Amino acid sequence: ARDPGVEILLYAAGRRQIDRALRMGVSLGENRVVLVAADFGDVPNAARSSADLDAAVDRLSSAVTSEPTLGRFDEPSVREYYDITDRELAATLGDLPAVVHERVALLDVEK
Template sequence: MTAPAVDADGEPAPAPAVRLVAGTFAVADLDAFLADLDEVAAETGAVVQAFDADLVVSGTQLREAARLAARAIARGEAVARDPGVEVLLYAAGRRQIDRALDLGVAEGERPAVVLVADFGDVPGADRPPADLDWAAEAVRGLALDSAEPAEGDALATGFDEDRVREFYGVTDRELAATNGGLADAVRERVALLDVEK
C-alpha cells in the first residue's frame, strides 16, 4: 500500500475522483450546450467541463489537470472561481482564461471529451459530494453516438497532432529533446503550470 500524496506543507493533497466521457456531440448552440452541462453539474454535484477532443492528448492530461486544480483550490491559489475553469486552465497549460477557453468545445458536430469530477472533499471548492456515475450517464445522454467512459490513458476520439502542436506551442526542437512523444510534452506543460505561477 502506498502512502497518500502530500502537498508541500505535508498536508494530504486532494485527489478528486474523475470520469471521462468521450464521444461525438452536436453543439448547435454553445450556450445551450453549456447550460445542459451546468444542469448535469447542479443535479449531480459534479464539476463538469467539456474539451475539444482534437486537443486532448490523453486521459492522464485531464486527470492530472483535475488533481492540480484541486490542489490550487485547496491552497487558495486558484485563478478561477469555478473549479471547472481551473481544470481547463491546467489542461491548457495556461493561466489566461480567455486563451484556455480555446481548449473547450465549439459549435458543430465534433468529438469532445467531457470530464466529470468530485470536488466535494476539496477544501475551498464549496462543492457537495458528487454522483459521478449519474453525471457520466447524463453526459452520455447528450452525445450523438454511444459515448463510452474513457478508461486508462487512451481516448477513443484521438487527437489532431498539428492542432495540438500549434495550441500548446510544441516545436520540432522540443520533441527531439523529449524522451517521449507529443503527449508527454503536453503533459509536461500541464505539470509545469504550477512552476510558472
C-alpha cells in the same frame, strides 16, 4: 480560477489564461467533449454528497457515448497550440504527448 470547472479547463489546455484555454476546442457546430465528474471537497459552495456525484455519473452515462480519448490527434494543430518546435521535440526523450503532459504538469509550478 475560482470555479473548479474553469480550473480543469486551464489544466487540460496547459494555459493560465482562460481566453487562450477556450481556443483549445470550443467552436460552433457539433463537437466531441470530455465530461468530468469530480468531488471538490474543500472548495467553498462546491461540496456535494457522494450520492449526488454517483447520480450525476449515472445520468451522464445514459446520455453520452463513450469513446477513446487518447491516441488520435492532429499533430500540427497540437504543436501549434502548445508552441512545440522541432528543436524542442529533438531535445527530449519523449514524444509529442509526453511534451504536452509535461507542459500541463508544469502549469501549477508556473503560477
